[in-house]
Structures are given as C-alpha cells and as structure tokens.
Amino acid sequence: MAGTKQPEHPDVLRVSFRDVEIEFVPLKAPEDTWGTHTVEADGISIALEESLEGLELTQTSLHETFHAIIHAYMPAGTTRNLKPGDECEEAYVDAIATGLVQVFRDNPDYLEYVYRSIKQES
Numbered sequence: 001m002a003g004t005k006q007p008e009h010p011d012v013l014r015v016s017f018r019d020v021e022i023e024f025v026p027l028k029a030p031e032d033t034w035g036t037h038t039v040e041a042d043g044i045s046i047a048l049e050e051s052l053e054g055l056e057l058t059q060t061s062l063h064e065t066f067h068a069i070i071h072a073y074m075p076a077g078t079t080r081n082l083k084p085g086d087e088c089e090e091a092y093v094d095a096i097a098t099g100l101v102q103v104f105r106d107n108p109d110y111l112e113y114v115y116r117s118i119k120q121e122s
C-alpha cells in the first residue's frame with residue numbers, strides 16, 4: 001500500500017530454545033539469492049537480502065524461518081525423508097511460505113484469529 005510504513009523486521013527470532021539472529025546483507029549480488037540460513041553446532045542464523053521489502057521480504061523471512069524451525073524441531077537423523085538443505089525441504093519450505101502469506105493475505109480474519117489466539121495463550 002502506497003504511503004504505508006513498512007513494519008520493522010525483528011533482529012532476533014526465538015525458535016524453540018534458540019535465538020536466531022537475523023541480518024540484512026547484500027545477497028542479490030553476486031550470489032543471486034534472497035535469503036539464506038546457516039546451521040552450526042551453536043545455533044542458527046538467517047541472512048536476508050538488504051533490498052527486500054514488502055511481501056517479498058515477508059515471504060523470504062518466513063521461508064528462512066521455516067528452515068530454522070525444521071532444524072530446531074526436526075534435528076538431523078529424525079527428519080524422515082527431509083535432509084537439511086535438500087530439494088525436498090526447499091520445495092516444502094517454499095510452498096508453505098508462499099501459501100501462508102497468501103492464506104493470511106486473503107483471509108485477514110484468520111490471521112487476526114491466529115494472532116489473538118496465540119497472544120491469549122502467552
């Protein structure tokens with residue numbers, strides 16, 4: 001929406017028992033990438049292309065967050081058919097991120113319901 005101020009993206013997300021650091025860096029050039037996640041023994045971090053905004057930023061942020069969720073809740077060895085970083089994980093994560101944005105965009109009452117329901121429980 002023209003004139004609507006972009007909400008501020010958080011620098012850290014709590015995923016399971018971990019703090020996932022988010023950084024905005026140039027990724028589009030030379031890697032031609034919009035977002036990445038890094039999994040290391042001491043944690044997970046996410047990098048997002050610094051020029052992203054609006055729905056593209058939201059969708060990419062959700063995409064990388066879903067990778068972090070998979071690594072946090074489905075550690076290696078328990079992922080059944082999913083292997084970290086493989087094409088199957090990529091396809092699921094991409095479909096869920098794209099689909100969730102569409103479902104929330106086209107069903108704002110549902111987004112409000114989910115938000116209020118979670119707030120009530122916390």
Ligand SMILES: [Zn+2]
Pocket residue numbers: 063067090093
């Ligand atoms: Zn991905």
